[in-house]
Amino acid sequence: MQTEMSNLASLLDKACTVIDASNTKSVIRKVHLLLVKGCDLTPLTGRIVKFLSSQDILAKKVACLFISRLKHPQDVGLLAINSLLKDTRDPNPLYRGLALNTLFDVPSTMEQGVPRLVPALQDNSAYVRRAAVSCCGKLSGFYPTIVDELDLTDKLYAMIRDQDPIVVVQCLHILDEVLESEGGIMVNKKIAWYLLKQLPAFHSWGVIGVLECLKKYQPKTNEEALMIVNALDAYLTSNNVAVQLSAFALFRHTIRGRLDHLLREAIGQVWSKLSIHLSFSGQEMAWNILDWGEEFLLDYPEVFRPHYRLFYCRFSDSPALKRKKLAILRSLVDRENVSEAADEILGYCTDLDRDVCRSALRTLVSLANQHGVACEVVRSRVLPLLDVSDEVLVTEVLCALCALRFDQKSGSFQERILETVMQRKWSLTSVDAKCGVIDFISEHGQDFAPSVYILEDYAASIEEEDESVKQSLLGATVKMFFSRPSELQDLLGTVLTALCKDSNPFVRAQANWYYVALLNDVATSKQIVLGS
Numbered sequence: 001m002q003t004e005m006s007n008l009a010s011l012l013d014k015a016c017t018v019i020d021a022s023n024t025k026s027v028i029r030k031v032h033l034l035l036v037k038g039c040d041l042t043p044l045t046g047r048i049v050k051f052l053s054s055q056d057i058l059a060k061k062v063a064c065l066f067i068s069r070l071k072h073p074q075d076v077g078l079l080a081i082n083s084l085l086k087d088t089r090d091p092n093p094l095y096r097g098l099a100l101n102t103l104f105d106v107p108s109t110m111e112q113g114v115p116r117l118v119p120a121l122q123d124n125s126a127y128v129r130r131a132a133v134s135c136c137g138k139l140s141g142f143y144p145t146i147v148d149e150l151d152l153t154d155k156l157y158a159m160i161r162d163q164d165p166i167v168v169v170q171c172l173h174i175l176d177e178v179l180e181s182e183g184g185i186m187v188n189k190k191i192a193w194y195l196l197k198q199l200p201a202f203h204s205w206g207v208i209g210v211l212e213c214l215k216k217y218q219p220k221t222n223e224e225a226l227m228i229v230n231a232l233d234a235y236l237t238s239n240n241v242a243v244q245l246s247a248f249a250l251f252r253h254t255i256r257g258r259l260d261h262l263l264r265e266a267i268g269q270v271w272s273k274l275s276i277h278l279s280f281s282g283q284e285m286a287w288n289i290l291d292w293g294e295e296f297l298l299d300y301p302e303v304f305r306p307h308y309r310l311f312y313c314r315f316s317d318s319p320a321l322k323r324k325k326l327a328i329l330r331s332l333v334d335r336e337n338v339s340e341a342a343d344e345i346l347g348y349c350t351d352l353d354r355d356v357c358r359s360a361l362r363t364l365v366s367l368a369n370q371h372g373v374a375c376e377v378v379r380s381r382v383l384p385l386l387d388v389s390d391e392v393l394v395t396e397v398l399c400a401l402c403a404l405r406f407d408q409k410s411g412s413f414q415e416r417i418l419e420t421v422m423q424r425k426w427s428l429t430s431v432d433a434k435c436g437v438i439d440f441i442s443e444h445g446q447d448f449a450p451s452v453y454i455l456e457d458y459a460a461s462i463e464e465e466d467e468s469v470k471q472s473l474l475g476a477t478v479k480m481f482f483s484r485p486s487e488l489q490d491l492l493g494t495v496l497t498a499l500c501k502d503s504n505p506f507v508r509a510q511a512n513w514y515y516v517a518l519l520n521d522v523a524t525s526k527q528i529v530l531g532s
Contacts, residue, residue, distance in 0.1 A: 008027075009043075009047060012027060012047040024054075024056065028059050028062050031066070032062045032065070041066065045070070048062075049067070050079075057095075060095065064099075067080060067084075068105035081112050084102055085112065087099035088113075093123070093124075093128050094127065096128045097131035100117070100131045101135065103116070110138070110142060114150070120132035130166055133159065133170040133171055134170060140152075156171045156174060157171075160191060161194065165203065168195075168198070169209045172209060186216070187214065189224075192217040195214060196214070196231045204242065207243050207246070208242055208243060208246045212249075214250055225254050225255060228250075229251060232247045236248060237269060237273050241277050241281070245288070248266065252266075268303050271304065275307050275310055283317070283321055286317075290325065291324075294327075294328060297331050297332075305332045308329065308332040311325045312325070313356075319351075322353070322359070326359045327363075330363045330366055330367065333370075335371065338374055339373045341367070342371075345360050346360075348360035349385065349393075357393065357396050358400070361382070365401065378401075378404065385397045386398070386417070391430065395430050395433035398433055399436040401417060401436075402443070414448075418440075418444070418448045418450070422450050431466045431469055434458065434469045434472070435468050435472045437454065441455065446480065452480070452484070452487050455491060458473050462494075467504050467507055474507070474510060478514055478518075482526045495511075
């Protein structure tokens with residue numbers, strides 16, 4: 001590195017003495033590359049600063065970048081400061097703006113740049129005014145008293161009426177930052193109406209900034225609120241999703257407590273465009289659209305239900321996006337579309353991502369508990385998944401089926417699940433799968449003869465099982481005991497004996513509680529356990 005610095009120093013000296021544009025640009029590129037890499041070029045400060053007097057904009061920019069990135073800002077010499085102050089009066093607005101930005105990038109040179117700041121706010125060039133407004137924000141972070149002494153806040157408020165839209169947006173942001181301790185920028189009626197009238201002059205991101213700022217204004221009457229709402233019509237159906245969502249946020253803020261009946265219409269208006277974007281947008285934009293829709297899904301399902309197919313997952317969707325779509329789809333299913341939706345969701349039940357697989361199965365079971373058509377899909381298409389060799393999939397299917405509600409006509413369905421469980425019990429190694437089996441037996445296995453044998457198999461190795469399995473087994477054994485006491489008496493004794501001595505204090509306390517309760521009053525214990 002030392003050799004490289006020496007070579008670069010000689011090249012810089014040569015570039016300063018010999019006028020060769022191509023050679024100078026080559027050296028400047030090397031300096032810029034080292035700056036970008038984060039190299040410490042402090043030993044070359046004097047040589048690089050000389051380029052501030054260059055008329056080549058590239059050389060001047062690299063020199064300014066070097067000064068703004070100095071590890072020791074106090075190293076900025078008098079030569080550099082004088083060169084920058086001279087450039088603030090240069091006829092070229094690019095030089096004026098660049099010099100001003102550089103002076104206020106370094107805390108130690110800010111005070112020298114203050115006399116140039118106020119004239120720059122009134123500069124004929126919009127570029128220089130933008131730089132000056134930005135410098136006001138930097139100054140307030142280090143010298144807030146100077147901001148007050150120069151009345152910069154009032155000047156920035158006056159510049160909200162600047163002819164350049166970017167200057168206006170910058171003023172709004174900087175005022176909000178400078179006045180943060182007072183709650184941010186104050187927007188009165190005059191400012192609000194002026195900004196609303198000027199909205200067409202702003203670019204998309206400028207519109208978003210202005211709309212965010214307008215949320216600080218609270219209309220005094222319903223007529224005022226209605227005028228603001230009318231001004232937002234074009235932006236509620238903008239082709240830019242970010243503008244749409246910002247406009248809707250302002251719309252909602254404006255009508256809250258005054259014109260709430262307009263909310264339903266506005267949601268439909270915004271969704272008419274967002275639904276199109278959702279069909280063709282990328283992952284990030286789709287997520288934002290879904291996030292917006294989730295908030296209104298339960299209150300206004302009729303707006304979204306006709307477009308339920310938009311919430312079907314794509315192969316390229318990320319796992320998180322798939323889960324979000326499934327959660328929304330569950331709320332949009334009704335009698336008319338349940339059959340199609342159930343078939344669609346079934347395809348995600350074998351997804352490679354475990355979280356997506358789990359969400360799809362739980363969504364399908366939730367629909368089955370509400371609609372008979374979906375229940376048939378579970379019977380015919382989901383239950384056979386218990387026979388596959390994929391342990392993860394079987395685990396998720398079992399856990400999902402535990403949440404299935406059965407009616408009096410579902411006896412054969414329950415028995416089939418239990419028979420499948422009986423066949424698979426030895427191959428289940430995960431804690432979730434074991435707990436799923438035991439919980440299902442506890443809930444639906446009272447009349448299934450082999451249920452006792454399954455519990456006995458798990459009880460035989462109870463000391464080696466996880467705490468969750470122990471708790472599930474304890475609860476299932478006690479519950480089954482009240483249905484089939486003669487068959488479960490010995491098993492219950494074995495389980496209680498083992499768990500009352502367990503090393504886990506929670507398992508031990510639970511087992512002791514069951515033992516004392518059964519010892520004192522079996523009838524009351526039955527009422528507590530069975531809830532009857």
